[in-house]
Amino acid sequence: MIIDSHQHFWIYEAEKHAWLDDNMKIIRRDFLPEDLKLVYQTNAIDGCVAVQADQTLAETDFLLDLAEKNDFIKGVVGWVDLRASTIDEVLNHYSQFSKLKGFRHVVQVEADPNFMLRPDFENGIAALEKYNFTYDILIFPHQLGAALELVRRFPNQKFIIDHIAKPYIKDGFYDGWAALMKAISEYQNVYCKLSGMTTEADYNNWTPEQIEPYMQLVLEAFGANRILFGSDWPVCLVAGNYTKTKELVTNFIAKLSSQEQAAIMGGNAMQFYNL
Template structure:
């Protein structure tokens, strides 16, 4: 059986200016609908076999929207939805979603929370503790200043599988590296924590980023997590503000070309399949 190329991170939406207010003027190019029929063409051009659709909106409607899209498009291999982990009925909500095999895990847009230690709040921790029972994963979306909390957070749940989205969004544009690198190295030592090599060009300068600028960040992630715990993700359509799908995929394939074919296959699909149980 051939190794599948799996995009571990992309989004769909019906554009709504209120709901998607985070799409600022600099990102105006993505102020429109992005749906499976659009992505299907992109995947055919770039030899990608399937994907994991990740929530972009913090509502249960969003989770249901992704489940619905997946039921109509078999290249969507898994869904990472949203639930309110702080809710009193979190146990029932997770039980409800556990009946859908396509739902692999959940995410909260922690990068948007003002509290640096949001992940460590007792009500949030309580909700996360319920994931293990249903074998759900959790995607960690944070900025570098929140990585200290991430380290404390993941250590509390050694049996839950976590993945850091977009290499924790280091400030590539400003050249910040050291603090991010030190914490990512520590987090990478946790056997249950993976990392997506995604979302890098949008953390660099949209117009002037170069491969050489991104390489040290990818190298640190490879060193910290190892080839068996990192996965390719495109962050389509957000990536379109700073490039195109082909370029995004090439960044990763170029970087991993020095590795063995087995390691390359792991990063381009097998790790995502294992992590999300696709």
């Protein structure tokens, strides 16, 4: 099965989706399962993991409702306030939904580079393991140091890095990001998504050759059994289309064995998220 491990749905609201700046005008509209279903038919995708784009419990419920009505949505990564004193009760409530696989916090917008190491946040991370929930790490490269410390402190928690930690591909920055990605990959409880790369490059002028060194580092560091294909649809539309986004990964991994390609394009997502 080919599984898209990372995509979003939303009903567009200017205030709620203020992060869609003028460079992203093209995606200031609704994106719902009926839109994605057509895209998947064209691109031979069997299913997906829907990931939160808004930090509310209503967002989690919205995605679960869509997943219940659409079989191709195989899993949901929602949001809860991991810092809440009631986190155990909240997770206990959500543990009844079989398609809810894990949670994410938009750490990239947090001003404190050590946000993930605060005691209240770590208390929430500690609670995830009890319910077998995963955690998606959404950060910029300057937050990789904190992420490294987090995964070291929770060796039994399943973590996955979204968008290869958003390196500054457009500016050609590589070395600092690469060193920390190698360090974090040494922890076997950490996986990484080959996703969101074209939007960290120049939207209009990126080339596969420009992005390849970043993908190569991730492949060498994590190995074919801990990396997942993800489109980041509809955000990827800002820098191309779905087919180009998918081909960036499939062309890159074409040199690998058929088993390794199958793992990256779906098997690893099924295993990591228990789809």
